[in-house]
Amino acid sequence: MKKWLRTQDPQPSTSTQLQAHINTFVDEYNHRRPHRSLQHQATPATAYHARPKASPGTSRQTDIHYRVLHDIVDKDGKLSLRMNGRLHHIGIGAEHRRTPVLKLVDGHHVRIIDAATGELLRELTIDPTRNYQPLGRPPGPKPGQHRRPDPESGSGLSGTS
Template sequence: MKKGLAAQPDQPATLDQLQARIDTFVDTYNHTWPHRSLPHRATPATAYQARPKAGPSSDRSTDTHHRVLHDIADPAGKLTLRRAGRLHHISIGTEHARTPVLKLVDDLHIRIVNAATGELLRELTLDYQPLGRPPGPPKKQKPDPS
């Protein structure tokens, strides 16, 4: 923007004139010029308008839980994730100790990705189990002495 404004033959004399030129540049940049980095060489305004927008809604029946979380694995290669008020411990292995990761949460489906390389380190589905130990074999009952 600075190069484009400086290259113009007639330079603005006042701040109001400069602001008008900046506003024109920003409008052209966002609404007219196609961008190679955007799909189909869209303009930034087109790409922005195409994205879904959050808004108030009274219907919560289709709500899902999506999050992208940045974290670093602990020295043992473990991560923690709080979901529905419960803390879950997720192991990705000691070879990934202190590795920066992204935790991609889609309801109960979790993907752990190396933040630097994009490599998928672990994929899992949270499975809620009742608290306590799983039931073991039935205990042998002592014969009744009476």
């Protein structure tokens, strides 16, 4: 705008003349000049008016919120995700602790992907009524791992074989 104003002849000498030049520039820039960065070289006004607008009576419940978030699984094998003002904790598994991940969020549907390998680590739908989202597998050892008796306690179970 400054460059454009410098090229105007005659140069404005009052604030009223300056405002008239600014109004001319804004009209040209927003309503007439096509922009290379916009699809079909549309004008900013065309792009603005094509988008849906919020209004007092508009419900936001149907909005879908897409996000790609970078994170690192914590030392306990969990991630956190803020959704609708609430913090939700997602169990990934201790075997993935300290793993850099991408969280792909599509509304309440979440995919957790290993950032280095692209492997899908977890897919879930967030239960908005729960702060802690369950791991998605039964509690206890992983399938194929067996508990053996703890020789020190006599009757307790400990370790894996």
